[in-house]
Amino acid sequence: MKVLAFSVVILTLLSACGGSDSDDASLAATVNAGADQQVIEKSDFTITAQGSPSGGVFSWQRVSGPIIDGFPAEGAELTITAPDVKKDSELRLRVNYQTLDGQLVSDEVSIQITSNNQLPVAVITQTAPDLPSRYNDTITLSGVESFDVDENGAIDNFVWQQLAGPELSVASLSEQNVSFLHPLLENNSQITWQLTVTDDEGGVASTEKTLTLNKTADVIIANAGDDQHVIEFDLVTLDASQSQVVTSTKQCQWQQLSGEIVTLANQQQCITGFNAPDVDTDNELAFEVEVTDTKGRTNSDTVLIKISPKPLGFINDSGLGECFNNSQKINCASDNFPLQDADVGRDSVANQLDKAGQGDLAFDFTKLNQFADELPDDATVFSCVRDNVTGLIWEVKQPSNSLPPATTSRASSNHYTWYLNNETGILAGSVAGPANQLNSSCPSTTHCGLQAYVDEVNASDYCGGSNWRVPTYIELLGLIDYGKQGQTSLLSNVFFPNQPAVTQLGSLPYWTSQTAVDGTSLSQAYILDMSDANDLAYPKSNTAFVRLVRSPGE
Incomplete structure (x- = not known):
């Protein structure tokens, strides 16, 4: 006081x-x-x-x-x-x-x-599955009905402990619920769990629950693993390690049931493998594993292995079908000048390729109409072309009977300055060419930069798409057919007609979307010259032709 x-x-x-x-x-x-x-x-x-x-x-x-x-x-x-x-x-x-x-x-x-804390009450209930449980059922025990006797109390912690029964795998023992798989059992077995709860004043209480797990009809369950789809020459693994037995150990014995004969690394191991054989078409091999426990009881399972020919990549080859020494054409089998383009890659197996469309050597193009529907290979009127190797869809230009700006928007003779934007705004170094004027390079009333043309084509839903864009360096390079060296253009006139005249700009420069980073400025971007395949860091203020591309499904 x-x-x-x-x-x-x-x-x-x-x-x-x-x-x-x-x-x-x-x-x-x-x-x-x-x-x-x-x-x-x-x-x-x-x-x-x-x-x-x-x-x-x-x-x-x-x-x-x-x-x-x-x-x-x-x-x-x-x-x-x-x-x-x-x-x-x-x-x-x-x-x-x-x-x-x-x-x-x-x-x-x-x-x-x-403080006169009253101890909490621990309660265990089984929430899954519907009883009785069977092998491989997920059994869930819940402590959610546990409660604190104090009016304003709460349960803070849950701790589970298995006191008796077969060994189990449990993800967590400190949640409201505990879950485990009903194991493979030879006899009915009891399992006992203890739940300990702690309230927000430190009071602790526990309870136990005993369950009966039922025996299974089959005391061995062989598991040869999931079916697989592999490529020729891949290393294939056969894995029966997930097979279940009630004894402490098991043995495995593999045998091939069908398909081209292969050599297994070890037929008596639960995990074995082999190298997928060379195939020309899809093949399927079947294997069976027999699992035996220590009491001599057995069970078997099968697995299917689908083998496909090795893909030759998702880029085009060079288009060269002949081999040369320093001065003349030679046999590609010559050891003095090995690994030439005509002897490796897609072009070397062009005659064996199963093409979706047509094209010289390994090139594979399909003509499409204005809705991107496939047309016959001999169609003379088409709007765009799908490259079946890369999956890209390319713009086909319209013929031009005049020079810009007195041209249609998709005329092959239109040319543009490098001006592009993305989600964050106009890209560095962009230059917007003048709009439709006497000396303009295109008929656009916005400007004669690349973005104006991209936006116009996308707005028209050209060839069923609105994701047209300027190609990357690698994408545009994939169209060049080096086998056409000495011709006016290195692009196929069959699939890319209506090309501009070389005399218009002195060559056939086409823009890529990639800026040339020279360490000092961002004022140049790469072009590829379709007349000779040369690339060049080109001032963005200059004009060049463009052929738009899009990826289907985007």
């Missing part, structure tokens, strides 16, 4: 000539909040204050500690219910006493409140 007293003394001095002196001092006020107490949470206790002189007013307030109902309050004696606390706490209360003559004094009392 701490006493805080404030006394007000009023002295009145009365003096009279020839009279005697007298004084009258009022009594100093005091208050006592009573003795400190120790109580249990949620129990009733009484606080009593005494004040002097009598007749004054008592008022109470909480100074510190847990919130308490009914405060502030008045009265010399109060009965209070101790608040519910999570841990032992101190509640400090102050009483103020005001006397009739206006004096104000205070005192404090300490109430030590002891």
Whole structure:
């Protein structure tokens, strides 16, 4: 108890000539909040204050500690219910006493409140599967129905422990639920789990649940693994390690059932393999594994291995079908000049390729109409071309009977400055050529930069797509047929007709989408010259031709 007293003394001095002196001092006020107490949470206790002189007013307030109902309050004696606390706490209360003559004094009392935590209740329920459970069922036990008896309590932690039964694999033992697979069993077996829960005040409680796991009809389950699709010459792995037996160990024996005969690395291992044979067409091999446990019981399973010919890549070859020495054509089998283009890659097996369309050597193009529907190989009117090697769809230009700007938008003779943008804005170094004017290089009324043409083609849903773009260096390079060296153009006139005249710009430069980074500026981009296959870092302010491309399905 701490006493805080404030006394007000009023002295009145009365003096009279020839009279005697007298004084009258009022009594100093005091208050006592009573003795400190120790109580249990949620129990009733009484606080009593005494004040002097009598007749004054008592008022109470909480100074510190847990919130308490009914405060502030008045009265010399109060009965209070101790608040519910999570841990032992101190509640400090102050009483103020005001006397009739206006004096104000205070005192404090300490109430030590002891937490009286009630232990939680652990409850286990089986939520899956529908009973009875069988081999390979996922069994789930839940502790969600566990609860804290305290009104404002909660369960903070769950801990699971397997006390008895077959060995199991469990992902987590500290969640509300625990799940495990019903194992392969030779006899019915019991399994016991214990759940321990802890509440938010540290109270701990546990419970146990025992389940019966049923035996399985087949005590061996052979598993040869998933069917596979591989490419010729691949290393193929046969894996029966996931086969299940009730004994501690197992043995495996592989044999080939069908298909081209291969040599297994070890037929008596659960994991073995072989190199896929050379095939010209899709082939299928079948293998069987027999699994035996230590009691001599067996079970078997099969797996299918589909083997496909090795793909020759997703880029075009050079188009060269002949081999040369330093001065003349030679036999490609010559050891003096090995590994020439005509002797390796797609072009070397062009006669064996199963093409979807047509094209010189390994080139494989299909003509498409304005809706991107396939046309016969001999079609003379078509809007775009699909490269069946890369999957890209290319723009086919319209013929041009005049020079820009007196041309149609897709005329082959139109040429553009390098001006492109992306999601973040205009790309560095872009230069927008002048719009349709006397000396313009295209008929666009926006500008004669590449982006104006890209936007115009996409807006027309040309050839069934709105994702047309300027090709990358590698994409454009894939159209060049080096076997046409010495001709006016290195592009196939059969699939890319209506090409511009070399005399128009002095060569056949076509823009790529890639800026040439020379370390000092971003003012140049790469072009590929379709008249001689040379590449060049070209000023973006210059004009060049363009052939748009798109990827199907985007």
